[in-house]
Amino acid sequence: MNFKIRGHHLDITPPLHQYVVDKLSRVVRHFDQVIDVTVLLSVDNQKEKDRRQYAEVNVRVKGKDIFVQAHHQDLYAAIDELTDKLDRSVVRHKDRLQNHGRVIPKHSVALTAEAPE
Template sequence: MNLTISGHHLEVTPALREYVLTKLDRVTRHFDQVVDVSVLLTVEKLKEKERRQKAEVNLHVKGKDIFCETSHEDLYAAIDELMDKLDRQVVKHKDRLQDHHHQSPKRLNGDLGEPLS
């Protein structure tokens, strides 16, 4: 798994890097076919009173690219929300991959080839 953590208007400290890595462990525990992860942490200074911390991730898994982004006043809270969203999307993708063995609607009704009326 290739991992890139970068910051925009922000220096990525070892504490931030470690926090992102521990949060990513939950995602990789649910789905182990992660190829590439790119995390971008941004600080947007809109006004002196309003500061918005933004976290976004681009995750490349086998067969799909998943993108999430969140904004919050606190960067750690933004990373928490981001990993929650990412985890939900990865679990949903995993369920779609494993859900290929369902029966057709004709088989569920007990009709074998007769048209539904």
């Protein structure tokens, strides 16, 4: 798995790098076919009182690219929100792959539950 972290208007310190790696490692726990992970951390400095911290991730998995973004006033909170969103997206993608589009119709379940006497 290739892992890249970039910063825009922000220096990526070793503790910040390690925090992102630790948080995003749980994605591999759910789905082991991750090819590439690219993280962009940025700070928007348009208004000093409304500083926004942005975290974006693009994950290439087998069959799809998953893009998730989050923003918050605290960068670590934005990373936490990002990992929660990414975790849900990866689990949903994995479920879709495992189901292969097969859905059991509701009426067939009701018919099998009722046995004729």
